[in-house]
Amino acid sequence: xxxxxxxxxxxxxxxxxxxxxxxxxxxxxxxxxxxxxxxxxxxxxxxxxxxxxxxxxxxxxxxxxxxxxxxxxxxxxxxxxxxxxxxxxxxxxxxxxxxxxxxxxxxxxxxxxxxxxxxxxxxxxxxxxxxxxx
Numbered sequence: 001x002x003x004x005x006x007x008x009x010x011x012x013x014x015x016x017x018x019x020x021x022x023x024x025x026x027x028x029x030x031x032x033x034x035x036x037x038x039x040x041x042x043x044x045x046x047x048x049x050x051x052x053x054x055x056x057x058x059x060x061x062x063x064x065x066x067x068x069x070x071x072x073x074x075x076x077x078x079x080x081x082x083x084x085x086x087x088x089x090x091x092x093x094x095x096x097x098x099x100x101x102x103x104x105x106x107x108x109x110x111x112x113x114x115x116x117x118x119x120x121x122x123x124x125x126x127x128x129x130x131x132x133x134x
Contacts, residue, residue, distance in 0.1 A: 002113055004029050004048070011035050018045040025109055027071060031057060036064040046109065048073035049101060051084050058091035067097035071106045 006029040008014035015038040018026050027046045028035050039047045047065050050073030052058045061070060072088070074081040088098060 001025070002027065002109065006030055008035065011038050014038050014045060015042065018042040025113065027073075029073065031061065031073075033060060033064055036061075039065050039069050045069070046071050046105070049084060049088065050075045051079055052087040055087045055091040058087050059093055062091070062093045062097055062101075067093075067100045068105060070097075070101045071109065072102050 001024045003024055004027045008017070008026075008028060011034055014026065014028065014035055018024075018038065019042060022044055025044050025046065027048050028039065029048050030050050031048065031052050035045075035047060039045050047061065047070050049058065049061070049070060052061070072084065074084040085102075088101060091098075
């Protein structure tokens, strides 16, 4: 389960919730350094980039948070995606960090949540019994 929330309150609360539900993935829905320690500490907690006001906040975020734990966010349809992409493009951070943030991290996150495919899928923890359609 992927849970995106715009405000988790104090960082300790996000740490408690993330620690209590290790199989869920939590994303802090707005750019904030206040959660950096929790994001780095818990494997299932991620930081969104939405929306850095300039390239320096992106650089600060990458300095404080492992780039493998940062996902791109745009607040689409409220904001033009260029507002989120331009600061990342102009930030003086490694190209590898930009690739992670702009897509690879989210792909890895979603792939980890994908239900198994094939004949063994019924026995997985993702198995859900759906009602029969008429």
